[in-house]
Amino acid sequence: MSDRRAEVTKVVCDTFRLDPALVEPDAPLEELGIDSKGRIKLLAALEIYYGVTIDLDRLDRFTDVGSVAEVLADALRSEGR
Numbered sequence: 001m002s003d004r005r006a007e008v009t010k011v012v013c014d015t016f017r018l019d020p021a022l023v024e025p026d027a028p029l030e031e032l033g034i035d036s037k038g039r040i041k042l043l044a045a046l047e048i049y050y051g052v053t054i055d056l057d058r059l060d061r062f063t064d065v066g067s068v069a070e071v072l073a074d075a076l077r078s079e080g081r
Contacts, residue, residue: 004069004072004073005025005065005066005069007069008046008065008068008069008072009023009025009065011042011045011046011049012032012034012042012065012068014045015041015042015045016032016033016034016038016041016042018032018033023065024065025064025065025066025069026064026065026066027064027065028063028064029042029062029063029064029065029068039059039062040059042062042068043056043059043062046068046072050072050075050076052072052075052076052079052081053075053079054071054072054075055075058071058074058075
């Protein structure tokens, strides 16, 4: 899962133009300046980057990088990857 967290951290940093050194895996997304609209933007970026569909109902689980990585891993598993 740590590799997945690193990948998600990269997507977060690229999407929101953040310094990777400042992004802790367990820091709340709000502390990174990512609000509810930002979580939707992040979901869309992950779907594009990974070619996966993530149900909007899962958006409430986007609380930190680690939880985003878990949701992504679940979506990839459900699509057989």
